[in-house]
Amino acid sequence: MNSLKTVFSEQFNNVYMIGRLSAYELKKLYANSFLGGIWIFLNPIIQIAVYGLTFGLGIRGGASVNGIPYFTWMVCGLIPWFFISGSIMQGSNAIYARINTVARMNFPLSITPTYVIVAQLYTHLVLLILLIAIVTFTVGIENIHLFELIYYILSSFCFLVALSFITSTLSTMMRDIHLLIQNATRMLLYLTPVLWEASEKAPKFLLDLMKLNPFFYVVEGYRSALIYDNFNYLLSPLTLYFWGLVLVMLVLGTTLHVKFRRNFVDYL
């Protein structure tokens, strides 16, 4: 619990630094490309097109989901998924990839996972504008709930920060963990109802098992904020489970981080 306090105070004392460093993260990413920031859109659009064709037209034959066009329904899951998968992969590498620059000075190391995720959040917010535009043009604006949307953005952000405290520490000490996480993330796309619908017709135990995946909550949350008029989702017990998990992971992650951070350089 003490480490939680240490880490939190480091975050709040360095808010300006987090902002600037995350901006540099984005700059670094696109510094060498001709198209620069256009890649923020280009990469997701290509993926959306491919998934839309293969899953929407190919597998489902253009059938809609609960009266909502498959394409719109899929994009509502896919854009949060880009945020999730990008953050998991970058977050896991957050400390390892930067240890040579950050360890050489009196630097509050615990802001590293945070600013890496914040950089991902910027991209996500830009894509959200695209997402809202797609939803507006295809199914209309009446089911977009801004308050709910902000809530789900925040909850996925909190979860990803908590997760990357654990993964960044572990994968600095053992590179295998990072490789494992990369592979697991790719698989996770198919275990989360991003491209397929978690139908209520499925066996109940299977559905319950699926719901233990915290990204189930987030992805379905985005959908309920954007295309379904389903405020009850927020009030379901899943919300309690999700935040309980965030809290447990934060305690675990910050404890690990504070325990091992003095020795990160020695593990390289």
Next chain:
Amino acid sequence: MSTKVEFKNVTKKYKMYTRQIDKIKDLFTSKESGDFHYALSDVSFSVDSGEIVGIIGLNGSGKSTMSNLISGVTMPNEGDVYVNGTASLIAISAGLNGQLTGLENIELKGLMMGLSKKQIQEITPKVIEFAEVGKFINQPVKNYSSGMRSRLGFAISINIDPDVLVIDEALSVGDPTFTQKCLDKMNEFKENGKTIFFISHSLGQVKSFCTKAIWVHYGKIKDYGDVLPVTAQYQKFLADYQKMTPEERIKFKAEQLKENNHGLLMTNDVKTKKGFFDIFKK
């Protein structure tokens, strides 16, 4: 004069792993057993403000470990390192990002050193002036020559104005005019009561502007005091060592091993266990 940096019985040891899996085992078990390399063993000294301390010694004797400990990059396993104020380490190309331009690197490094927006704006023109990279300031650092990179790194670190400055071989790639400029700047530093640690193999530079010297020898301090006597001792040792025949050197190392538990002195007699990939070997 007040004490600026103090080492109290500092030991820094690294475990020598033969297999990756042992690293993982150590996360869960006690780390006390096994094969250790003592980069520094039981080192104590203290340095007052306004001193320029040259750190000299053979390769692998623990100079860089000492600089890392002073600048807070690593932590000692035993003992305490006490630094009064902020310490900044200048090593060749440390902390510069190749993808970003010189200007962006100034801001980034300033941020990481905990400077405010205003302070960064203040130092930026000074850094540009000192680094003398001309038009390259708006080019990515990866396109810099090694001399330019070291100049920029030095210019940033020195303008951030730390209380303790650690210079690890960083001047070895600069040309004589730039080295002179750095030395002048460091003298200015000294007059402001800052402390500088200067790690170099150039005994000439050490003699010409350090006030004290530490001679590190296989993880221990062999001599610490005013610069001239210490460097003279070291030079005498180097001359003697170079005169030795190979047999004498082996004997000398064996004698040293009795005193120091140092990895460089030991021969590798660990039996290699059969790994998975050995089945492909004949």
